[in-house]
Amino acid sequence: xxxxxxxxxxxxxxxxxxxxxxxxxxxxxxxxxxxxxxxxxxxxxxxxxxxxxxxxxxxxxxxxxxxxxxxxxxxxxxxxxxxxxxxxxxxxxxxxxxxxxxxxxxxxxxxxxxxxxxxxxxxxxxxxxxxxxxxxxxxxxxxxxxxxxxxxxxxxxxxxxxxxxxxxxxxxxxxxxxxxxxxxxxxxxxxxxxxxxxxxxxxxxxxxxxxxxxxxxxxxxxxxxxxxxxxxxxxxxxxx
Amino acid sequence: xxxxxxxxxxxxxxxxxxxxxxxxxxxxxxxxxxxxxxxxxxxxxxxxxxxxxxxxxxxxxxxxxxxxxxxxxxxxxxxxxxxxxxxxxxxxxxxxxxxxxxxxxxxxxxxxxxxxxxxxxxxxxxxxxxxxxxxxxxxxxxxxxxxxxxxxxxxxxxxxxxxxxxxxxxxxxxxxxxxxxxxxxxxxxxxxxxxxxxxxxxxxxxxxxxxxxxxxxxxxxxxxxxxxxxxxxxxxxxxx
DNA sequence: GAATAGTCTTGATCTAGGTCAAAAAAAGCC
DNA sequence: GGCTTTTTTTGACCTAGATCAAGACTATTC
Numbered sequence: 001x002x003x004x005x006x007x008x009x010x011x012x013x014x015x016x017x018x019x020x021x022x023x024x025x026x027x028x029x030x031x032x033x034x035x036x037x038x039x040x041x042x043x044x045x046x047x048x049x050x051x052x053x054x055x056x057x058x059x060x061x062x063x064x065x066x067x068x069x070x071x072x073x074x075x076x077x078x079x080x081x082x083x084x085x086x087x088x089x090x091x092x093x094x095x096x097x098x099x100x101x102x103x104x105x106x107x108x109x110x111x112x113x114x115x116x117x118x119x120x121x122x123x124x125x126x127x128x129x130x131x132x133x134x135x136x137x138x139x140x141x142x143x144x145x146x147x148x149x150x151x152x153x154x155x156x157x158x159x160x161x162x163x164x165x166x167x168x169x170x171x172x173x174x175x176x177x178x179x180x181x182x183x184x185x186x187x188x189x190x191x192x193x194x195x196x197x198x199x200x201x202x203x204x205x206x207x208x209x210x211x212x213x214x215x216x217x218x219x220x221x222x223x224x225x226x227x228x229x230x231x232x233x234x235x236x237x238x239x240x
Numbered sequence: 241x242x243x244x245x246x247x248x249x250x251x252x253x254x255x256x257x258x259x260x261x262x263x264x265x266x267x268x269x270x271x272x273x274x275x276x277x278x279x280x281x282x283x284x285x286x287x288x289x290x291x292x293x294x295x296x297x298x299x300x301x302x303x304x305x306x307x308x309x310x311x312x313x314x315x316x317x318x319x320x321x322x323x324x325x326x327x328x329x330x331x332x333x334x335x336x337x338x339x340x341x342x343x344x345x346x347x348x349x350x351x352x353x354x355x356x357x358x359x360x361x362x363x364x365x366x367x368x369x370x371x372x373x374x375x376x377x378x379x380x381x382x383x384x385x386x387x388x389x390x391x392x393x394x395x396x397x398x399x400x401x402x403x404x405x406x407x408x409x410x411x412x413x414x415x416x417x418x419x420x421x422x423x424x425x426x427x428x429x430x431x432x433x434x435x436x437x438x439x440x441x442x443x444x445x446x447x448x449x450x451x452x453x454x455x456x457x458x459x460x461x462x463x464x465x466x467x468x469x470x471x472x473x474x475x476x477x478x479x480x
Numbered sequence: 481g482a483a484t485a486g487t488c489t490t491g492a493t494c495t496a497g498g499t500c501a502a503a504a505a506a507a508g509c510c
Numbered sequence: 511g512g513c514t515t516t517t518t519t520t521g522a523c524c525t526a527g528a529t530c531a532a533g534a535c536t537a538t539t540c
Contacts, residue, residue, distance in 0.1 A: 070389050078389040092385060094378035101385065120371065124364050131360065137377040138334035144384035145332060145341065149310050149318040151391035152435035156527070186487065195392035200527060202489055218488075218536075396497070426517065437498060442519055458506070458518075 041110050048089060048103040048111060055093035057113045061085050064109020065184040068101045069192065079193035081143075082106075082167075082185060085174055090116075091140055106184040151195045154233070159194040160204045161232040164214070168223055179223040281350050288329060288343040288351060295333035297353045301325050304349020305424040308341045309432065319433035321383075322346075322407075322425060325414055330356075331380055346424040391435045394473075399434040400444045401472040404454070408463055419463040 039062065042048055048059055048066060066083040080101055083089060093099045094116065123130035150159050172178035183190075187198040187205075194201070205216045213229055215222040223229060279302065282288055288299055288306060306323040320341055323329060333339045334356065363370035390399050412418035423430075427438040427445075434441070445456045453469055455462040463469060 070385060072389060072393060076389075076393045078385075078392045080385045080388055091378055092381050095375050095382050100382050120367070120374070123370065124367070127360070127364070130363065130370075134360070134377070135335050137374070137381070138331055141332050141377070141380050141384060142335050142340050144381060144388065145310060145318075145320045148320055148384065148387055148391060149312060149316075151388060152318045152432070153312060153316045187489095188487080192392070197528060198488080199490085199529085202487095203527090206489075427519095428517080438518080439499085439520085440497060442517095443497090446519075 042105040044107050049099045050102045053099050055097050057115050058090040059111040062110040065106045068103045077192045158233050161229050183219040282345040284347050289339045290342050293339050295337050297355050298330040299351040302350040305346045308343045317432045398473050401469050423459040
């Protein structure tokens with residue numbers, strides 16, 4: 001098996017991040033291949049996992065779109081992230097062997113289930129897998145810190161601009177258009193992620209549209225001026 | 241070397257979390273012991289690491305108190321955490337081999353420097369070390385999600401109550417009083433963590449004091465009614 | 481394809497927490 | 511131990527975004 005085949009095999013099952021950058025020989029790759037227990041299809045609206053359920057596997061998103069969120073006792077919902085192809089879900093559950101958030105599919109999706117015990121075992125045998133796994137966990141921490149900055153310091157326009165630019169970036173990284181895409185989530189869900197009410201999301205979309213920064217048609221988004229959108233962030237003079 | 245000695249050795253260098261729960265034989269422990277390169281004293285106001293600097297080691301806090309924070313271009317500061325004895329700093333830097341936040345000592349402190357490459361090496365040899373390291377990273381993710389919930393959904397009183405209860409809990413876990421302690425940070429720094437202005441922190445302290453929930457004397461805090469404070473959180477009826 | 485439920489937009493109003501200001505109290509510093 | 515600087519408190523006022531409400535638009539279902 002040559003590098004090209006390995007790359008292909010990796011990407012089919014969203015293992016890109018774990019096995020790339022590649023330093024694997026074919027024997028090593030064999031073991032990695034065994035990691036994936038099975039694929040699982042999740043219908044829109046179905047849960048991949050729920051708070052309190054026992055953890056045993058991480059999930060690599062093969063395709064589709066997920067939302068993860070916490071539910072506070074009184075029903076308040078905090079969306080902790082929106083997740084797309086190639087991303088890894090379940091990292092939070094390693095700490096206590098119990099899932100600490102809910103993960104729901106926002107469109108029909110498919111994931112690869114990776115038994116965590118097996119991943120740790122392979123990590124031991126294949127240094128590059130361990131290294132990349134650590135990088136993935138660390139990246140999640142960095143992402144979370146970025147969200148804290150957003151929630152703690154930015155006004156509504158900045159938050160939404162950050163959100164749109166982040167989606168744009170991630171779509172682009174997957175070979176999709178960075179400036180023309182469909183939102184998979186409602187205004188309310190965007191609000192629950194950004195710490196804003198759905199009305200504020202709607203109003204801010206309208207404002208961006210009036211200013212010619214973007215075109216919004218329900219869930220269909222066109223970013224017309226990426227640079228201007230970037231300027232919205234960090235243009236602040238007095239805020240919080 | 242028996243378990244007691246190992247435990248003692250671990251705790252002297254804040255390795256508790258990495259080597260406990262213990263399943264180590266003495267040979268395994270030897271290798272763990274080699275992990276710690278050196279101790280380093282950090283004076284109040286000095287930086288342990290800064291954004292952009294090359295990453296090579298994690299730091300275990302032996303004693304003292306740190307604040308980590310992000311600086312947005314326009315000078316806005318988001319405190320990402322306050323850290324005390326036994327906690328691990330630098331996890332964010334693994335993702336890109338560069339520190340992504342600043343860590344400053346809020347009192348004279350001492351840390352153990354742990355070269356990350358060596359930690360990964362030992363992880364490979366000693367499964368329980370790997371396991372615990374993964375749990376520590378995951379726990380940081382869970383903590384961050386909790387902060388998102390706080391920043392995205394809670395009002396000022398709830399935020400401050402969560403903050404106080406969290407400190408209380410962590411002091412207690414270190415054998416200190418859960419209800420009588422000294423704050424190491426200013427009102428402004430608390431605000432920069434909780435997404436509030438220092439005036440709001442001050443006013444909310446005053447309010448809690450008027451209500452008999454606590455006694456505040458500058459940096460000296462006494463929590464008089466822990467239960468009532470817990471009730472402040474999640475008592476919300478309409479918020480954000 | 482009509483009915484129903486969910487989602488989105490926009491306007492009017494309200495309020496929690498920000499901003500500005502000034503004085504008091506602590507903490508560092510020669 | 512007095513002097514400067516930093517931190518904290520409190521009051522008066524203001525504003526971004528929440529809340530409430532109503533209508534329009536979309537998607538789903540039978």
